[in-house]
Amino acid sequence: MSEQPLIHARGLVKRFGDFTAVDGIDVQVRAGEAFGFLGPNGAGKSSTMRMIGCVSLPTAGELSILGMDPARDGTRIRARLGVCPQLDNLDPDLSVRENLTTYARYFGIPRAEARRRADELLEFVRLSDRAGSMVEPLSGGMKRRLTIARAMVNDPDIVLLDEPTTGLDPQARHLLWERLFQLKRRGTTLVLTTHYMDEAEQLCDRLVVMDAGRIVAEGSPRSLIETHCTPEVVELRFGDDRPADLAGKLEGVGERVDQLADRLLVYAADGDAAAAEVHRRGVTPSSVLVRRASLEDVFLQLTGRTLVD
Amino acid sequence: MVTTLIAARLSAGAIAPGRVGAVIYRNIGALRSGPAYWVVLLSGFFEPLLYLLSIGVGVGALVGTIPLDGRALPYATFVAPAMLAVSAMSGALSETTFNFFFKMKYAKTFEAVLATPVRPFEVALGELGWAMIRGSVYTLLFLLVMVGFGLTTPLWALAALPATLLVGLAFGSLGMAVSTLLRGWQDFDLMTTAQFALFLFSGTFSPVAEYPAVLRVVVQATPLYQAVELVRGLALGAPSWGLLGHAAYLAALTAAGLLFAARRLERLLLR
Known part of the structure:
Protein backbone atom coordinates (compact mmCIF):
# COMPACT_ATOMS: atom_id res chain seq x y z
CA MET A 1 0.00 0.00 0.00
CA SER A 2 1.45 3.33 -0.99
CA GLU A 3 1.26 5.78 1.84
CA GLN A 4 -1.02 8.70 1.04
CA PRO A 5 0.20 12.09 2.30
CA LEU A 6 -1.86 13.57 5.14
CA ILE A 7 -1.60 16.99 3.57
CA HIS A 8 -1.34 17.48 -0.13
CA ALA A 9 -1.24 20.89 -1.77
CA ARG A 10 -0.51 21.77 -5.35
CA GLY A 11 -0.41 25.27 -6.79
CA LEU A 12 -2.06 26.54 -3.60
CA VAL A 13 -2.95 30.24 -3.75
CA LYS A 14 -4.47 32.65 -1.21
CA ARG A 15 -5.35 36.18 -2.20
CA PHE A 16 -6.89 38.94 -0.10
CA GLY A 17 -8.14 41.49 -2.61
CA ASP A 18 -5.10 42.55 -4.63
CA PHE A 19 -2.65 41.09 -2.14
CA THR A 20 -1.34 37.59 -2.80
CA ALA A 21 -0.37 36.02 0.52
CA VAL A 22 0.36 32.54 -0.81
CA ASP A 23 1.50 32.34 -4.40
CA GLY A 24 1.21 28.81 -5.73
CA ILE A 25 2.92 26.42 -3.33
CA ASP A 26 3.28 22.64 -3.46
CA VAL A 27 3.44 20.77 -0.15
CA GLN A 28 3.26 17.12 0.88
CA VAL A 29 3.20 16.13 4.55
CA ARG A 30 3.40 12.44 5.48
CA ALA A 31 2.08 10.72 8.59
CA GLY A 32 4.33 10.91 11.63
CA GLU A 33 6.44 13.66 10.17
CA ALA A 34 7.35 16.98 11.77
CA PHE A 35 7.04 19.43 8.93
CA GLY A 36 8.00 23.10 9.08
CA PHE A 37 7.31 26.31 7.23
CA LEU A 38 10.29 28.58 7.78
CA GLY A 39 10.24 32.19 6.72
CA PRO A 40 10.16 35.80 7.87
CA ASN A 41 6.97 37.59 8.92
CA GLY A 42 4.69 38.11 5.95
CA ALA A 43 6.04 35.14 4.00
CA GLY A 44 2.59 33.54 3.85
CA LYS A 45 3.12 30.92 6.57
CA SER A 46 0.07 31.79 8.65
CA SER A 47 -2.20 32.04 5.62
CA THR A 48 -1.03 28.58 4.61
CA MET A 49 -1.68 27.26 8.10
CA ARG A 50 -5.19 28.75 8.12
CA MET A 51 -5.96 26.99 4.85
CA ILE A 52 -4.65 23.70 6.24
CA GLY A 53 -6.70 24.32 9.39
CA CYS A 54 -9.82 24.72 7.21
CA VAL A 55 -10.66 28.16 8.56
CA SER A 56 -9.75 29.85 5.29
CA LEU A 57 -10.58 28.53 1.85
CA PRO A 58 -7.92 28.52 -0.88
CA THR A 59 -8.37 31.07 -3.66
CA ALA A 60 -6.96 28.61 -6.17
CA GLY A 61 -5.06 25.34 -6.41
CA GLU A 62 -5.51 21.88 -4.96
CA LEU A 63 -5.64 21.13 -1.26
CA SER A 64 -6.48 17.84 0.36
CA ILE A 65 -6.17 17.11 4.07
CA LEU A 66 -6.51 13.58 5.43
CA GLY A 67 -7.76 12.69 1.98
CA MET A 68 -10.64 15.17 2.19
CA ASP A 69 -11.49 18.46 0.52
CA PRO A 70 -11.62 21.46 2.90
CA ALA A 71 -14.35 23.15 0.85
CA ARG A 72 -16.69 20.18 1.30
CA ASP A 73 -15.53 18.38 4.42
CA GLY A 74 -14.23 21.23 6.58
CA THR A 75 -16.16 20.08 9.63
CA ARG A 76 -14.93 16.50 9.37
CA ILE A 77 -11.34 17.57 8.78
CA ARG A 78 -11.31 20.01 11.70
CA ALA A 79 -12.60 17.22 13.93
CA ARG A 80 -9.23 15.51 13.40
CA LEU A 81 -6.94 18.53 13.67
CA GLY A 82 -5.41 20.20 16.69
CA VAL A 83 -4.65 23.89 16.31
CA CYS A 84 -2.28 26.05 18.31
CA PRO A 85 -2.69 29.56 16.88
CA GLN A 86 -0.03 32.23 16.81
CA LEU A 87 -1.85 34.43 19.31
CA ASP A 88 -3.26 32.73 22.36
CA ASN A 89 -7.03 32.62 22.26
CA LEU A 90 -7.60 30.76 25.50
CA ASP A 91 -10.90 31.52 27.20
CA PRO A 92 -10.35 34.21 29.86
CA ASP A 93 -13.68 33.42 31.53
CA LEU A 94 -12.77 29.81 32.25
CA SER A 95 -10.28 28.03 34.48
CA VAL A 96 -7.29 26.14 33.10
CA ARG A 97 -9.05 22.78 33.32
CA GLU A 98 -12.36 24.17 32.00
CA ASN A 99 -10.50 25.55 28.99
CA LEU A 100 -9.80 21.94 28.07
CA THR A 101 -13.12 20.36 29.07
CA THR A 102 -15.13 23.08 27.33
CA TYR A 103 -13.06 22.76 24.19
CA ALA A 104 -13.55 19.00 24.23
CA ARG A 105 -17.31 19.54 24.04
CA TYR A 106 -16.93 21.35 20.72
CA PHE A 107 -15.66 18.02 19.40
CA GLY A 108 -18.58 16.14 20.91
CA ILE A 109 -16.46 14.42 23.55
CA PRO A 110 -18.63 13.30 26.49
CA ARG A 111 -18.16 15.09 29.81
CA ALA A 112 -16.50 12.27 31.79
CA GLU A 113 -14.11 11.50 28.96
CA ALA A 114 -13.33 15.21 28.59
CA ARG A 115 -12.40 15.44 32.28
CA ARG A 116 -10.19 12.38 32.03
CA ARG A 117 -8.37 13.75 29.00
CA ALA A 118 -8.03 17.20 30.56
CA ASP A 119 -6.26 15.77 33.60
CA GLU A 120 -4.02 13.64 31.45
CA LEU A 121 -3.09 16.55 29.20
CA LEU A 122 -2.49 18.92 32.10
CA GLU A 123 -0.08 16.33 33.39
CA PHE A 124 1.58 16.14 29.99
CA VAL A 125 2.13 19.92 29.72
CA ARG A 126 3.07 20.15 33.44
CA LEU A 127 0.15 22.33 34.47
CA SER A 128 -1.64 19.97 36.86
CA ASP A 129 -0.96 22.22 39.83
CA ARG A 130 -2.60 25.15 38.04
CA ALA A 131 -5.75 23.28 36.97
CA GLY A 132 -8.09 25.48 39.01
CA SER A 133 -6.40 28.77 38.20
CA MET A 134 -7.81 31.25 35.72
CA VAL A 135 -5.87 31.76 32.49
CA GLU A 136 -4.94 35.41 32.92
CA PRO A 137 -2.28 35.05 35.68
CA LEU A 138 -0.39 32.30 33.80
CA SER A 139 2.99 33.11 32.25
CA GLY A 140 3.39 33.23 28.47
CA GLY A 141 5.03 29.81 28.43
CA MET A 142 2.26 28.27 30.54
CA LYS A 143 -0.42 29.75 28.31
CA ARG A 144 1.27 28.34 25.26
CA ARG A 145 1.55 24.91 26.88
CA LEU A 146 -2.13 25.07 27.77
CA THR A 147 -2.95 25.97 24.17
CA ILE A 148 -0.98 22.92 23.04
CA ALA A 149 -2.87 20.75 25.54
CA ARG A 150 -6.10 22.20 24.16
CA ALA A 151 -4.97 21.32 20.64
CA MET A 152 -4.49 17.71 21.81
CA VAL A 153 -7.88 17.33 23.44
CA ASN A 154 -9.51 15.59 20.46
CA ASP A 155 -6.53 13.25 20.01
CA PRO A 156 -5.83 14.78 16.59
CA ASP A 157 -4.12 13.16 13.60
CA ILE A 158 -2.31 16.40 12.82
CA VAL A 159 -1.29 19.21 15.19
CA LEU A 160 -0.83 22.63 13.62
CA LEU A 161 1.47 24.99 15.51
CA ASP A 162 1.72 28.58 14.28
CA GLU A 163 4.93 30.06 15.68
CA PRO A 164 4.75 28.01 18.88
CA THR A 165 7.57 29.74 20.75
CA THR A 166 7.44 33.32 19.49
CA GLY A 167 7.62 35.72 22.41
CA LEU A 168 8.73 33.13 24.98
CA ASP A 169 11.87 33.32 27.07
CA PRO A 170 14.62 30.74 26.40
CA GLN A 171 13.71 28.51 29.33
CA ALA A 172 10.04 28.40 28.34
CA ARG A 173 11.03 27.66 24.75
CA HIS A 174 13.14 24.69 25.76
CA LEU A 175 10.41 23.20 27.91
CA LEU A 176 7.98 23.62 25.02
CA TRP A 177 10.37 22.08 22.52
CA GLU A 178 10.89 19.16 24.84
CA ARG A 179 7.11 18.59 25.06
CA LEU A 180 6.70 18.88 21.29
CA PHE A 181 9.52 16.41 20.86
CA GLN A 182 7.60 13.99 23.10
CA LEU A 183 4.54 14.45 20.90
CA LYS A 184 6.61 13.70 17.85
CA ARG A 185 7.95 10.54 19.46
CA ARG A 186 4.40 9.36 20.07
CA GLY A 187 3.92 9.52 16.31
CA THR A 188 1.79 12.68 16.14
CA THR A 189 2.18 14.53 12.86
CA LEU A 190 3.32 18.07 13.56
CA VAL A 191 3.08 20.98 11.15
CA LEU A 192 4.63 24.17 12.39
CA THR A 193 5.63 27.60 11.23
CA THR A 194 8.53 29.50 12.64
CA HIS A 195 10.92 32.29 11.87
CA TYR A 196 13.49 30.82 14.21
CA MET A 197 16.00 28.66 12.43
CA ASP A 198 17.05 26.93 15.64
CA GLU A 199 13.44 25.86 16.19
CA ALA A 200 13.20 24.50 12.68
CA GLU A 201 16.49 22.63 13.14
CA GLN A 202 15.41 21.20 16.49
CA LEU A 203 11.94 20.06 15.57
CA CYS A 204 11.54 19.54 11.84
CA ASP A 205 12.29 16.39 9.90
CA ARG A 206 11.56 18.28 6.75
CA LEU A 207 10.77 21.87 5.96
CA VAL A 208 10.10 24.39 3.25
CA VAL A 209 11.61 27.85 3.24
CA MET A 210 9.03 30.47 2.29
CA ASP A 211 9.55 33.99 1.07
CA ALA A 212 6.92 36.39 -0.28
CA GLY A 213 4.28 33.68 -0.63
CA ARG A 214 6.51 31.22 -2.48
CA ILE A 215 8.58 28.20 -1.52
CA VAL A 216 12.23 28.90 -2.23
CA ALA A 217 13.75 25.66 -0.92
CA GLU A 218 12.69 22.32 0.49
CA GLY A 219 14.36 19.46 2.33
CA SER A 220 15.64 18.32 5.69
CA PRO A 221 17.49 20.98 7.74
CA ARG A 222 20.80 19.20 7.08
CA SER A 223 20.25 18.74 3.37
CA LEU A 224 19.20 22.37 2.95
CA ILE A 225 22.41 23.51 4.59
CA GLU A 226 24.49 21.14 2.51
CA THR A 227 22.82 22.18 -0.72
CA HIS A 228 22.68 25.91 -0.23
CA CYS A 229 25.56 26.70 2.08
CA THR A 230 29.11 25.85 3.07
CA PRO A 231 29.59 23.65 6.16
CA GLU A 232 31.02 26.53 8.23
CA VAL A 233 30.59 30.26 8.55
CA VAL A 234 32.95 32.86 10.00
CA GLU A 235 31.26 35.89 11.54
CA LEU A 236 33.37 39.02 11.70
CA ARG A 237 32.34 42.07 13.71
CA PHE A 238 34.10 45.40 13.57
CA GLY A 239 32.69 47.71 16.21
CA ASP A 240 32.62 51.36 15.11
CA ASP A 241 35.68 51.59 12.86
CA ARG A 242 34.80 49.25 10.06
CA PRO A 243 37.62 49.49 7.48
CA ALA A 244 36.78 50.75 4.01
CA ASP A 245 36.88 48.35 1.05
CA LEU A 246 36.52 45.23 3.16
CA ALA A 247 35.03 43.34 0.25
CA GLY A 248 38.10 44.06 -1.86
CA LYS A 249 40.49 43.03 0.88
CA LEU A 250 38.66 39.78 1.57
CA GLU A 251 38.06 38.78 -2.01
CA GLY A 252 38.71 35.09 -2.52
CA VAL A 253 38.59 34.21 1.18
CA GLY A 254 36.29 31.21 1.62
CA GLU A 255 33.66 30.59 -1.02
CA ARG A 256 31.63 33.77 -0.56
CA VAL A 257 31.48 36.88 1.58
CA ASP A 258 28.24 38.57 2.67
CA GLN A 259 28.19 42.07 4.14
CA LEU A 260 25.40 42.73 6.63
CA ALA A 261 24.69 45.92 8.54
CA ASP A 262 26.21 44.66 11.78
CA ARG A 263 28.59 41.90 10.65
CA LEU A 264 30.40 40.22 7.82
CA LEU A 265 29.89 36.55 6.96
CA VAL A 266 32.54 34.42 5.30
CA TYR A 267 31.25 31.08 4.00
CA ALA A 268 33.91 28.38 3.96
CA ALA A 269 34.39 24.63 4.14
CA ASP A 270 37.06 25.19 6.78
CA GLY A 271 36.16 28.10 9.04
CA ASP A 272 39.42 28.22 11.00
CA ALA A 273 41.49 28.34 7.84
CA ALA A 274 39.31 31.17 6.51
CA ALA A 275 39.66 33.09 9.79
CA ALA A 276 43.45 32.71 9.62
CA GLU A 277 43.40 34.01 6.05
CA VAL A 278 41.43 37.06 7.16
CA HIS A 279 44.16 37.88 9.70
CA ARG A 280 46.92 37.23 7.19
CA ARG A 281 45.39 39.91 4.92
CA GLY A 282 45.73 42.44 7.72
CA VAL A 283 42.04 42.73 8.56
CA THR A 284 41.51 42.91 12.34
CA PRO A 285 37.89 42.52 13.36
CA SER A 286 36.86 43.19 16.96
CA SER A 287 35.45 39.67 17.18
CA VAL A 288 35.70 36.47 15.14
CA LEU A 289 33.28 33.56 15.48
CA VAL A 290 33.63 30.32 13.60
CA ARG A 291 30.41 28.27 13.61
CA ARG A 292 28.53 25.62 11.71
CA ALA A 293 26.24 26.88 8.98
CA SER A 294 22.56 27.19 9.94
CA LEU A 295 19.22 27.59 8.23
CA GLU A 296 19.55 31.30 8.83
CA ASP A 297 22.50 31.28 6.42
CA VAL A 298 20.50 29.24 3.94
CA PHE A 299 17.74 31.80 4.08
CA LEU A 300 20.21 34.64 3.61
CA GLN A 301 21.76 32.90 0.62
CA LEU A 302 18.39 32.28 -0.97
CA THR A 303 16.75 35.66 -0.40
CA GLY A 304 19.53 38.08 0.45
CA ARG A 305 17.77 38.93 3.72
CA THR A 306 17.91 37.74 7.31
CA LEU A 307 15.00 35.87 8.89
CA VAL A 308 14.42 38.06 11.91
CA ASP A 309 14.78 41.79 11.23
CA MET B 1 -40.26 30.34 10.28
CA VAL B 2 -37.27 30.13 12.57
CA THR B 3 -38.09 26.52 13.26
CA THR B 4 -38.30 25.71 9.56
CA LEU B 5 -35.00 27.45 9.02
CA ILE B 6 -33.33 25.44 11.75
CA ALA B 7 -35.08 22.20 10.81
CA ALA B 8 -33.88 22.54 7.23
CA ARG B 9 -30.30 22.95 8.35
CA LEU B 10 -30.58 20.16 10.88
CA SER B 11 -31.71 17.69 8.26
CA ALA B 12 -28.94 18.86 5.92
CA GLY B 13 -26.47 17.96 8.66
CA ALA B 14 -25.26 21.55 8.86
CA ILE B 15 -26.30 21.91 12.49
CA ALA B 16 -25.40 19.48 15.23
CA PRO B 35 -18.95 36.92 40.89
CA ALA B 36 -18.55 39.75 38.32
CA TYR B 37 -21.04 38.16 35.99
CA TRP B 38 -23.70 37.90 38.70
CA VAL B 39 -23.59 41.63 39.37
CA VAL B 40 -24.34 42.29 35.70
CA LEU B 41 -27.11 39.72 35.86
CA LEU B 42 -28.81 41.38 38.81
CA SER B 43 -28.63 44.92 37.44
CA GLY B 44 -30.39 43.73 34.28
CA PHE B 45 -33.36 42.62 36.35
CA PHE B 46 -33.72 45.70 38.49
CA GLU B 47 -33.70 48.31 35.75
CA PRO B 48 -37.19 47.66 34.31
CA LEU B 49 -38.49 47.02 37.82
CA LEU B 50 -37.33 50.47 38.95
CA TYR B 51 -39.03 52.05 35.93
CA LEU B 52 -42.23 50.20 36.75
CA LEU B 53 -42.16 51.51 40.30
CA SER B 54 -41.08 55.09 39.57
CA ILE B 55 -43.12 55.76 36.45
CA GLY B 56 -45.83 53.12 36.46
CA VAL B 57 -46.72 53.48 40.11
CA GLY B 58 -45.27 56.94 40.90
CA VAL B 59 -46.29 58.91 37.82
CA GLY B 60 -49.34 56.65 37.55
CA ALA B 61 -50.70 58.14 40.79
CA LEU B 62 -50.83 61.54 39.00
CA VAL B 63 -52.11 60.19 35.69
CA GLY B 64 -54.88 58.02 37.06
CA THR B 65 -56.38 55.85 34.34
CA ILE B 66 -55.85 55.90 30.61
CA PRO B 67 -58.28 54.73 27.94
CA LEU B 68 -57.20 51.78 25.79
CA ASP B 69 -59.47 50.00 23.31
CA GLY B 70 -62.56 51.18 25.15
CA ARG B 71 -61.23 50.16 28.57
CA ALA B 72 -60.04 52.50 31.32
CA LEU B 73 -56.75 51.08 32.59
CA PRO B 74 -54.83 52.10 35.71
CA TYR B 75 -51.58 53.62 34.42
CA ALA B 76 -49.34 51.04 36.14
CA THR B 77 -51.31 48.23 34.48
CA PHE B 78 -50.70 49.91 31.13
CA VAL B 79 -46.96 50.38 31.72
CA ALA B 80 -46.19 46.99 33.32
CA PRO B 81 -46.49 44.80 30.17
CA ALA B 82 -44.28 47.27 28.32
CA MET B 83 -41.63 46.96 31.04
CA LEU B 84 -41.97 43.19 30.75
CA ALA B 85 -41.22 43.44 27.04
CA VAL B 86 -38.33 45.79 27.81
CA SER B 87 -36.87 43.34 30.32
CA ALA B 88 -37.08 40.55 27.72
CA MET B 89 -35.36 42.86 25.26
CA SER B 90 -32.56 44.04 27.49
CA GLY B 91 -31.96 40.59 28.95
CA ALA B 92 -31.26 39.20 25.49
CA LEU B 93 -29.49 42.31 24.22
CA SER B 94 -26.96 42.62 27.01
CA GLU B 95 -25.75 39.09 26.26
CA THR B 96 -25.67 39.33 22.48
CA THR B 97 -24.16 42.80 22.34
CA PHE B 98 -21.53 43.49 25.02
CA ASN B 99 -20.59 39.90 25.77
CA PHE B 100 -20.87 38.70 22.20
CA PHE B 101 -18.79 41.59 20.90
CA PHE B 102 -16.09 41.03 23.52
CA LYS B 103 -15.88 37.33 22.69
CA MET B 104 -15.79 38.04 18.98
CA LYS B 105 -13.40 40.95 18.85
CA TRP B 130 -27.64 31.29 26.15
CA ALA B 131 -29.09 34.80 25.86
CA MET B 132 -32.53 33.22 26.09
CA ILE B 133 -31.68 31.27 29.22
CA ARG B 134 -30.44 34.45 30.84
CA GLY B 135 -33.30 36.61 29.53
CA SER B 136 -35.94 34.12 30.64
CA VAL B 137 -34.81 34.40 34.23
CA TYR B 138 -35.50 38.16 34.05
CA THR B 139 -38.91 37.83 32.46
CA LEU B 140 -39.98 35.06 34.80
CA LEU B 141 -39.08 37.15 37.83
CA PHE B 142 -40.76 40.18 36.32
CA LEU B 143 -43.94 38.22 35.63
CA LEU B 144 -43.99 37.08 39.24
CA VAL B 145 -43.70 40.72 40.34
CA MET B 146 -46.59 41.68 38.04
CA VAL B 147 -48.79 38.93 39.41
CA GLY B 148 -47.81 39.94 42.94
CA PHE B 149 -48.81 43.57 42.31
CA GLY B 150 -52.05 42.47 40.67
CA LEU B 151 -50.96 43.90 37.31
CA THR B 152 -51.90 40.69 35.50
CA THR B 153 -53.50 37.34 36.40
CA PRO B 154 -51.48 34.14 36.78
CA LEU B 155 -53.13 32.61 33.71
CA TRP B 156 -52.49 35.56 31.44
CA ALA B 157 -48.96 35.77 32.82
CA LEU B 158 -48.50 32.19 31.65
CA ALA B 159 -49.84 33.19 28.24
CA ALA B 160 -47.46 36.14 28.06
CA LEU B 161 -44.42 34.00 28.87
CA PRO B 162 -43.96 32.49 25.37
CA ALA B 163 -44.46 35.96 23.93
CA THR B 164 -41.59 37.29 26.03
CA LEU B 165 -39.44 34.41 24.77
CA LEU B 166 -40.16 35.44 21.21
CA VAL B 167 -39.28 39.03 22.11
CA GLY B 168 -35.99 37.77 23.55
CA LEU B 169 -35.22 35.74 20.44
CA ALA B 170 -35.92 38.67 18.15
CA PHE B 171 -33.82 41.19 20.08
CA GLY B 172 -31.09 38.65 20.79
CA SER B 173 -30.70 37.97 17.07
CA LEU B 174 -30.92 41.63 16.18
CA GLY B 175 -28.31 42.52 18.80
CA MET B 176 -25.97 39.82 17.56
CA ALA B 177 -26.34 40.99 13.98
CA VAL B 178 -25.61 44.59 14.97
CA SER B 179 -22.62 43.49 17.09
CA THR B 180 -20.93 41.99 14.06
CA LEU B 181 -21.02 45.43 12.46
CA LEU B 182 -19.61 47.43 15.36
CA ARG B 183 -16.11 48.84 14.98
CA GLY B 184 -15.28 49.32 18.63
CA TRP B 185 -16.64 50.24 22.01
CA GLN B 186 -17.40 53.80 20.85
CA ASP B 187 -20.21 52.40 18.69
CA PHE B 188 -21.93 51.09 21.79
CA ASP B 189 -22.93 54.67 22.66
CA LEU B 190 -24.89 54.84 19.43
CA MET B 191 -26.53 51.52 20.16
CA THR B 192 -27.43 52.48 23.73
CA THR B 193 -29.00 55.69 22.46
CA ALA B 194 -31.05 53.82 19.88
CA GLN B 195 -32.14 51.34 22.53
CA PHE B 196 -33.18 54.17 24.86
CA ALA B 197 -35.18 55.89 22.10
CA LEU B 198 -37.02 52.63 21.48
CA PHE B 199 -37.58 52.30 25.19
CA LEU B 200 -39.24 55.74 25.45
CA PHE B 201 -41.32 55.85 22.29
CA SER B 202 -42.58 52.33 21.56
CA GLY B 203 -45.96 52.78 23.18
CA THR B 204 -44.30 52.03 26.47
CA PHE B 205 -45.41 55.06 28.48
CA SER B 206 -48.23 56.42 26.32
CA PRO B 207 -50.45 54.86 23.66
CA VAL B 208 -49.01 55.20 20.17
CA ALA B 209 -52.48 56.11 18.86
CA GLU B 210 -51.95 59.58 20.32
CA TYR B 211 -48.68 60.19 18.36
CA PRO B 212 -48.70 62.37 15.22
CA ALA B 213 -49.46 60.22 12.16
CA VAL B 214 -45.93 60.29 10.69
CA LEU B 215 -44.25 59.40 13.95
CA ARG B 216 -46.79 56.67 14.54
CA VAL B 217 -45.91 54.92 11.28
CA VAL B 218 -42.21 55.09 12.14
CA VAL B 219 -42.76 53.72 15.63
CA GLN B 220 -44.98 50.92 14.39
CA ALA B 221 -42.16 49.72 12.15
CA THR B 222 -39.72 49.32 15.06
CA PRO B 223 -39.32 46.03 16.91
CA LEU B 224 -40.00 47.13 20.48
CA TYR B 225 -43.40 48.52 19.48
CA GLN B 226 -44.25 45.11 18.01
CA ALA B 227 -42.98 43.43 21.17
CA VAL B 228 -44.91 45.71 23.52
CA GLU B 229 -48.14 45.27 21.58
CA LEU B 230 -47.80 41.47 21.60
CA VAL B 231 -46.93 41.22 25.29
CA ARG B 232 -49.49 43.79 26.36
CA GLY B 233 -52.30 42.11 24.42
CA LEU B 234 -51.67 38.88 26.32
CA ALA B 235 -50.79 40.27 29.75
CA LEU B 236 -53.95 42.41 29.79
CA GLY B 237 -56.03 39.41 28.76
CA ALA B 238 -57.13 40.98 25.50
CA PRO B 239 -55.82 38.71 22.70
CA SER B 240 -56.73 39.53 19.12
CA TRP B 241 -55.80 38.25 15.67
CA GLY B 242 -53.57 41.28 15.32
CA LEU B 243 -51.17 39.70 17.80
CA LEU B 244 -50.26 37.07 15.21
CA GLY B 245 -48.98 39.86 12.98
CA HIS B 246 -46.70 41.10 15.75
CA ALA B 247 -45.51 37.56 16.42
CA ALA B 248 -44.75 37.03 12.72
CA TYR B 249 -42.76 40.28 12.68
CA LEU B 250 -40.65 39.11 15.64
CA ALA B 251 -40.13 35.63 14.16
CA ALA B 252 -38.96 37.15 10.88
CA LEU B 253 -36.59 39.42 12.76
CA THR B 254 -35.16 36.41 14.59
CA ALA B 255 -34.50 34.50 11.38
CA ALA B 256 -32.99 37.48 9.59
CA GLY B 257 -30.79 38.40 12.56
CA LEU B 258 -29.48 34.85 12.98
CA LEU B 259 -28.66 34.42 9.31
CA PHE B 260 -27.01 37.81 9.10
CA ALA B 261 -24.93 37.25 12.23
CA ALA B 262 -23.75 33.83 11.06
CA ARG B 263 -22.86 35.21 7.65
CA ARG B 264 -20.90 38.07 9.21
CA LEU B 265 -19.03 35.74 11.55
CA GLU B 266 -18.02 33.72 8.54
CA ARG B 267 -16.86 36.83 6.69
CA LEU B 268 -14.93 38.17 9.66
CA LEU B 269 -13.34 35.02 11.04
CA LEU B 270 -13.12 32.57 8.16
CA ARG B 271 -11.48 34.77 5.56
Missing part, protein backbone atom coordinates in the same frame (compact mmCIF):
# COMPACT_ATOMS: atom_id res chain seq x y z
CA PRO B 17 -27.44 20.04 18.42
CA GLY B 18 -24.47 18.82 20.45
CA ARG B 19 -22.24 21.56 19.08
CA VAL B 20 -24.87 24.23 19.72
CA GLY B 21 -25.13 22.83 23.24
CA ALA B 22 -21.35 23.08 23.63
CA VAL B 23 -21.48 26.80 22.82
CA ILE B 24 -24.17 27.27 25.49
CA TYR B 25 -22.22 25.12 27.94
CA ARG B 26 -19.19 27.39 27.56
CA ASN B 27 -21.26 30.32 28.81
CA ILE B 28 -22.58 28.37 31.75
CA GLY B 29 -18.97 27.59 32.60
CA ALA B 30 -18.12 31.28 32.43
CA LEU B 31 -21.03 32.04 34.75
CA ARG B 32 -19.61 29.73 37.38
CA SER B 33 -16.19 31.29 37.16
CA GLY B 34 -16.69 34.50 39.06
CA TYR B 106 -11.15 40.86 21.90
CA ALA B 107 -11.09 37.44 23.55
CA LYS B 108 -11.02 35.74 20.11
CA THR B 109 -13.27 33.11 21.65
CA PHE B 110 -15.10 32.43 18.41
CA GLU B 111 -11.85 32.11 16.50
CA ALA B 112 -10.89 29.26 18.83
CA VAL B 113 -14.35 27.72 18.53
CA LEU B 114 -14.38 27.87 14.73
CA ALA B 115 -11.10 25.94 14.56
CA THR B 116 -13.15 22.96 15.82
CA PRO B 117 -16.04 21.27 13.97
CA VAL B 118 -18.42 24.01 15.23
CA ARG B 119 -19.89 26.19 12.43
CA PRO B 120 -20.68 29.95 12.52
CA PHE B 121 -24.42 29.30 12.46
CA GLU B 122 -24.02 26.99 15.45
CA VAL B 123 -22.13 29.71 17.30
CA ALA B 124 -24.96 32.15 16.56
CA LEU B 125 -27.59 29.65 17.70
CA GLY B 126 -25.68 28.76 20.85
CA GLU B 127 -25.09 32.36 21.82
CA LEU B 128 -28.76 33.14 21.22
CA GLY B 129 -29.73 30.09 23.24
